[in-house]
Amino acid sequence: MKQQLVERELTPSGPRTKPGIGPRRRRVTVNLAESPLSWLHARGHLDDRLFAAGECLRQDYERAAIGPRVTMRWDAVRLKGGREAGLNPSERQIAAKGRFDGAMQAAGSGLTDILWRVVCAAEALAVAEKALDWPTRSGKLVLRIALERVAKFYRIP
Numbered sequence: 001m002k003q004q005l006v007e008r009e010l011t012p013s014g015p016r017t018k019p020g021i022g023p024r025r026r027r028v029t030v031n032l033a034e035s036p037l038s039w040l041h042a043r044g045h046l047d048d049r050l051f052a053a054g055e056c057l058r059q060d061y062e063r064a065a066i067g068p069r070v071t072m073r074w075d076a077v078r079l080k081g082g083r084e085a086g087l088n089p090s091e092r093q094i095a096a097k098g099r100f101d102g103a104m105q106a107a108g109s110g111l112t113d114i115l116w117r118v119v120c121a122a123e124a125l126a127v128a129e130k131a132l133d134w135p136t137r138s139g140k141l142v143l144r145i146a147l148e149r150v151a152k153f154y155r156i157p
Contacts, residue, residue: 035058035122036118036122036123036124036125037051037054037055037058037118037119037122038051040125040140040143045140046144046147049151049156049157050144050147050148050151052151052154052156053147053148053150053151053153053154053156054118054119054147054150056103056150056154056156057100057103057104057115057119057120057150057154058119058120059096060096060097060099060100060103061096061100061119061120063092063093063096064093064096064097064100065093102153103150103153103154104116106149106150106152106153107146107149107150107153108146108149111142111145111146111149112146113128113132114128114129114132114134114139114142114143114146115143115146115147115150117131117132118139118143125139125140125143126139
């Protein structure tokens with residue numbers, strides 16, 4: 001993964017973008033390319049199993065091409081090996097969409113909002129909590145519960 005490092009001013013409410021940060025202000029370097037899920041995993045808030053479940057869900061979301069597309073697909077015609085061996089691109093997309101829908105259904109209706117926002121849309125946990133009008137720091141617990149259910153769906157040991 002390519003890094004996109006930027007300098008941010010560190011305020012009591014967190015990092016803030018500000019041009020011309022002076023030498024007396026506290027600064028922090030932030031990697032904009034890091035996903036919220038990998039950020040939580042790197043800091044010990046998610047174990048390997050829950051991180052793997054989130055990555056499987058994100059991959060299925062991207063393979064299913066559920067998100068908006070800007071250009072034409074340039075996928076290879078066939079892939080050898082793997083769980084989708086022998087499927088054409090349309091069949092792989094349909095299979096990924098089925099897995100994604102199944103995983104979201106396994107998570108449950110009250111948990112899919114935070115799961116989609118953090119894992120698929122790559123929103124920061126604090127931003128997702130604010131958008132859902134949840135109390136601060138509640139999203140991490142709910143995300144962990146959702147990822148537990150997704151891990152069971154994907155049969156991750």
